[in-house]
Amino acid sequence: MSPIELNKRQDAILQIVKENGPITGEQIAERLHLTRATLRPDLAILTMAGFLDARPRVGYFYAGKKNTVSLTESMMNLKVKDFQSMPVIVSENMTVYDAILHIFLEDVGTLFVADKDNHLQGVLSRKDLLRTSIGSQDLNKIPVNIIMTRMPNISYCSKKDSLILAANKLIEHEIDSLPVVEETEEGLEIVGRLTKTNITKAFISLAETHDL
Amino acid sequence: MSPIELNKRQDAILQIVKENGPITGEQIAERLHLTRATLRPDLAILTMAGFLDARPRVGYFYAGKKNTVSLTESMMNLKVKDFQSMPVIVSENMTVYDAILHIFLEDVGTLFVADKDNHLQGVLSRKDLLRTSIGSQDLNKIPVNIIMTRMPNISYCSKKDSLILAANKLIEHEIDSLPVVEETEEGLEIVGRLTKTNITKAFISLAETHDL
Structure with missing residues (x-):
């Protein structure tokens, strides 16, 4: 682009x-x-x-x-929903080895782990996978739910949040990606993925707007 | 922050x-x-x-x-030098295993590889290291110069570049980090590291400025 x-x-x-x-x-x-x-x-x-x-x-x-x-004031009107990416979701039983293949196949930096109803159970970063890959365990035998980050330690955002709020969460929690969720009575339904790449694209778009 | x-x-x-x-x-x-x-x-x-x-x-x-x-026009005045981070530099002979330990120790997403005069030889991302870690080779026996990205395939920027130019390079080349370099006759001297985290912080700072 x-x-x-x-x-x-x-x-x-x-x-x-x-x-x-x-x-x-x-x-x-x-x-x-x-x-x-x-x-x-x-x-x-x-x-x-x-x-x-x-x-x-x-x-x-x-x-x-x-x-x-x-x-x-203007920037507060930039919302997560306008800049978010598609989430990449895997199941809790996937092995770490398969998750690593999956993260390359999908070319993302973070996988979200969900139950069969698409409710958020965990987050797996490239960093989590790299840490595990140099351990002594057989990656084909560890399911991702052993190494993933779980609630209440997951930061997330909603579609209606301002992009600035989401950017602040990424910086404060030192993470690359937030799940975008909808809160329901049954849990947090995953509807998107908000990353530093999305923020970087928004930064570029802001700068380009004057040329109109 | x-x-x-x-x-x-x-x-x-x-x-x-x-x-x-x-x-x-x-x-x-x-x-x-x-x-x-x-x-x-x-x-x-x-x-x-x-x-x-x-x-x-x-x-x-x-x-x-x-x-x-x-x-x-204003955003064009935001320069790389005002937002860059410290580079984390390793030597070409470091093993992939040690590089993985190093990337965790320094808590960065990318290592730069330099010769003894601090001239840029290569770039190693968390993604490069993860890819190698699931291969069949002994990580203690592969030096990083086997797997690193080399010139002319490295994108880089200079301290005086606008942050927008650097942001565009990050997006276009689908990378998380650029070495900030000074071009000398002997090669590219590494002076900084510019990441999507730096851009995300700049985005937040922009939004905060009005409160003055």
């Missing part, structure tokens, strides 16, 4: 909204031949920067450039 | 500069009983936000709040 491409995409979105607003995210995505998920960060940044306004069940419309609000 | 502490520190810096400016970073650090390195990100953010101005060989002085410049 280079800066130039992203700016072009933001430009294209603005043009579509100017000509067709109010228009839903789905409809914008369709016109650009992209998925709604791909457009989320751009729409969030454009809304934050005051170029677009969004009304529930109506869609996006062009707002021009609003009176400047403070950067922090 | 909680938001509140950082804001207090930025407030304290502003107060000192208002009363004593022009004043050097060293002198501000001394008054706060902190190191110059600790203050770097705060000074960068305060300068970016237009509260402070800096003149080479003179120091910082209070600028009031300048006319608003665009966010990107």
Whole structure:
């Protein structure tokens, strides 16, 4: 994702909204031949920067450039849901050896461990796996639930949290990834993954917004 | 590092500069009983936000709040040198086993490999080490130079680069860390380490600046 491409995409979105607003995210995505998920960060940044306004069940419309609000106030409007990635979930009985293969196969830094109802049971980082891999045990015989981080030691966030709150959790707890969860009576349902990569992308998007 | 502490520190810096400016970073650090390195990100953010101005060989002085410049223009002034971490450097002959112990001891995600003159020879990520650890070889017999990433495949940055340029390199090359180097005739001298953690901290600092 280079800066130039992203700016072009933001430009294209603005043009579509100017000509067709109010228009839903789905409809914008369709016109650009992209998925709604791909457009989320751009729409969030454009809304934050005051170029677009969004009304529930109506869609996006062009707002021009609003009176400047403070950067922090604007940044508080960047939400986890607009920047999160897909979670990669494994079961508690997977062996550590298979988990290591899985983390490479999926090319992520963290696996989440869930029960059969998709409720969060644990977190496995690349660091946890590396630590175990140099131990003397047979990696094919240890299930991940022996080495994973468990509640109440797991930091997590929700889709509606501000990206800044999530970034603070990543720094304070010195971790690379947070599960994004929905709290239900049965437990914490895993709905996403929020990483320092997501924050780094948001940082870049912020810087690119002025070129509009 | 909680938001509140950082804001207090930025407030304290502003107060000192208002009363004593022009004043050097060293002198501000001394008054706060902190190191110059600790203050770097705060000074960068305060300068970016237009509260402070800096003149080479003179120091910082209070600028009031300048006319608003665009966010990107401001963000371009955030430099790698103000946010970088200390590099952790190992020699080419270290074994993979020792490198794994070292990465835990130093609690970093990436080791840089250098020759005896501190010139960059390679990069070793937690991912490289994990991949090797599940192979069939004896980790005590493989030197890191067998598995490290070498030039010309290493992405790096310089102290004077903008943080945004560095962030773009991290995303484009799908890596967690860049060596910060000085180019000399003899090679690339390693002077720092720039990670997604540094970018995440900068993102948080940006959001905190308005509270002044």
